[in-house]
Amino acid sequence: MSTIEERVKKIVAEQLGVKEEEIQNSSSFVDDLGADSLDTVELVMALEEEFETEIPDEEAEKITTVQEAIDYILKHE
Amino acid sequence: MSQPVDQQPLAGKIALVTGASRGIGRAIAYELGRLGAQVVGTATSAQGAQAIQEGLAEQGYAGWGRELNVTDSASIEALIKEITQELGPVQILVNNAGITRDNLLMRMKDDEWDSILDTNLKSIYRVSKACLRGMTKARWGRIINISSVVASSGNAGQTNYAAAKAGLEGFTRSLAREIGARGITVNAVAPGFIATDMTHVLPEAQKQALLAQIPAGRLGQPEEIAAAVGFLAGEPAAYITGTCLHVNGGMYMS
Numbered sequence: 500m501s502t503i504e505e506r507v508k509k510i511v512a513e514q515l516g517v518k519e520e521e522i523q524n525s526s527s528f529v530d531d532l533g534a535d536s537l538d539t540v541e542l543v544m545a546l547e548e549e550f551e552t553e554i555p556d557e558e559a560e561k562i563t564t565v566q567e568a569i570d571y572i573l574k575h576e
Numbered sequence: 577m578s579q580p581v582d583q584q585p586l587a588g589k590i591a592l593v594t595g596a597s598r599g600i601g602r603a604i605a606y607e608l609g610r611l612g613a614q615v616v617g618t619a620t621s622a623q624g625a626q627a628i629q630e631g632l633a634e635q636g637y638a639g640w641g642r643e644l645n646v647t648d649s650a651s652i653e654a655l656i657k658e659i660t661q662e663l664g665p666v667q668i669l670v671n672n673a674g675i676t677r678d679n680l681l682m683r684m685k686d687d688e689w690d691s692i693l694d695t696n697l698k699s700i701y702r703v704s705k706a707c708l709r710g711m712t713k714a715r716w717g718r719i720i721n722i723s724s725v726v727a728s729s730g731n732a733g734q735t736n737y738a739a740a741k742a743g744l745e746g747f748t749r750s751l752a753r754e755i756g757a758r759g760i761t762v763n764a765v766a767p768g769f770i771a772t773d774m775t776h777v778l779p780e781a782q783k784q785a786l787l788a789q790i791p792a793g794r795l796g797q798p799e800e801i802a803a804a805v806g807f808l809a810g811e812p813a814a815y816i817t818g819t820c821l822h823v824n825g826g827m828y829m830s
Contacts, residue, residue, distance in 0.1 A: 537754065537757070537758070541713075544709060544713075
């Protein structure tokens with residue numbers, strides 16, 4: 500069973516087309532991983548599906564880095 | 577009847593056509609069925625939905641009729657969920673449902689304005705949004721919005737309808753820019769005067785006056801709109817997005 504961190508990084512890699520080893524916890528989706536605004540919306544959608552949760556828009560806007568995504572999932576599991 | 581696979585370029589695709597019980601919508605549903613798509617057509621009544629289902633079956637196409645109120649977000653979401661679970665994601669969306677409530681502006685009631693904007697324009701926002709998740713995940717999609725020549729030409733007595741259709745065309749261009757990179761095209765088709773129930777009710781004198789403005793010298797047929805939609809839905813049209821295809825016998829040329 501993969502950890503939440505591994506699962507988040509795998510999804511980020513798939514959605515943004517980057518290698519998993521290039522992804523740091525501190526990586527910003529937009530500034531470090533080259534995501535545009537539509538990418539970030541799709542990323543949140545993919546996280547919702549992977550973790551079977553609904554992330555409200557106002558929460559989704561605050562998820563800008565890999566660590567913030569991990570923190571959100573941990574807090575709402 | 578169903579055709580060989582190589583003549584069914586839309587095989588494997590799920591198409592949703594709103595307002596498919598008659599007129600242009602029905603012709604579009606049949607055309608997409610002929611091209612091999614699995615078609616879900618919607619109507620505002622259970623009776624209309626049944627007629628769609630039976631009509632598609634009679635033609636030998638894979639399809640379903642469903643009841644849908646395009647002004648009700650909850651019923652839209654429920655239908656998209658059902659289609660996604662039963663068939664797969666909607667990859668071809670034809671926003672066709674529309675009504676008219678013609679009146680001179682000086683006599684127009686708030687209700688006549690609001691109902692047209694809600695049914696003809698806000699519906700497109702609702703249904704398109706509901707289908708986008710499936711299309712972006714699939715990295716392939718077609719959204720085809722049915723406009724009208726009056727969006728460009730204007731028409732006395734149709735300030736509400738023309739405003740909604742012009743709004744639809746602006747929506748089309750903006751969404752095309754948003755999701756072009758995901759393999760999704762968004763286009764409009766603007767029919768001129770087509771022989772349907774909507775134009776059948778026009779007074780004879782008005783019909784004659786209209787015909788005089790149409791170089792082709794006749795009303796269009798619903799199948800001629802459907803052919804344009806079928807083209808935009810196909811793979812060869814992948815590089816066409818954000819445009820409005822006029823099908824009007826020459827009555828308006830931009």
